[in-house]
Amino acid sequence: MNWDAISAIGEIIGAAAVVISLLFLAVQIRDQNKEARLLAMHNMSRELRDATRTFANEDITDIFVRATSLTTTLQKQNRSGGPS
Known part of the structure; x- marks a missing residue:
């Protein structure tokens, strides 16, 4: 196996790790929203x-x-200009 192949495998593993961590964060955010x-x-x-x-x-x-x-009575009196 040459260095280019090892480098490609490393990049694939790194990309998979990023995808897995994003999925994990999505699950945590969903759970946090549900809890909120x-x-x-x-x-x-x-x-x-x-x-x-x-x-x-x-x-x-x-x-x-x-x-x-009492408040209702006072409001009616206020509108009519005095006690009724």
Whole structure:
């Protein structure tokens, strides 16, 4: 075997190593994206749970409903120019 053949074999092995490393990186990026999506969904679920937990307390819910009702009444009065 001459040096040209050995050089060609080395280049083929090097090219194969580059392709294998690119495939490995593609798999890692795909897995990282999947993990990031799952983490985002988990965080949104936790935020929703925390937000709805507030309304599990009847007193807080009552205050919220009354405040919303009061805001609506005030907006109507504001549009009509005074209490109706």
